[in-house]
Amino acid sequence: MKYEFHWLSNIPENAKRSAQEAIREGQACGQSPISFCHDGAVVVTLRSSDALQKRFAGEMNCSCGERRGTIKGKCDGSSLTFEASTR
Numbered sequence: 519m520k521y522e523f524h525w526l527s528n529i530p531e532n533a534k535r536s537a538q539e540a541i542r543e544g545q546a547c548g549q550s551p552i553s554f555c556h557d558g559a560v561v562v563t564l565r566s567s568d569a570l571q572k573r574f575a576g577e578m579n580c581s582c583g584e585r586r587g588t589i590k591g592k593c594d595g596s597s598l599t600f601e602a603s604t605r
Contacts, residue, residue: 521559527574529566529574533594537594538568540591541589541598546599553586554580557581558581558582559581560580560586560588561580561581561594562576562577563576563577564576572594573590573592573593574593575590576588577589589601
């Protein structure tokens with residue numbers, strides 16, 4: 519699966535890479551309940567959720583634009599939480 523990451527906060531590059539890798543791994547290993555309805559790149563939009571920029575929150579959208587779920591965790595890639603959108 520391909521991912522297109524968009525960061526809306528100025529997070530250090532090494533933290534971005536850690537978080538992005540953790541998101542990819544979480545999706546690949548089945549940790550995430552989020553599924554996608556179309557092929558193509560998953561669009562992941564993330565932003566810092568605290569003043570110290572240690573945590574992030576965001577959403578995962580299918581390539582068709584439909585919001586498929588939310589995600590939050592620490593910028594170091596630990597303690598990720600995926601939540602599928604309800605229809």
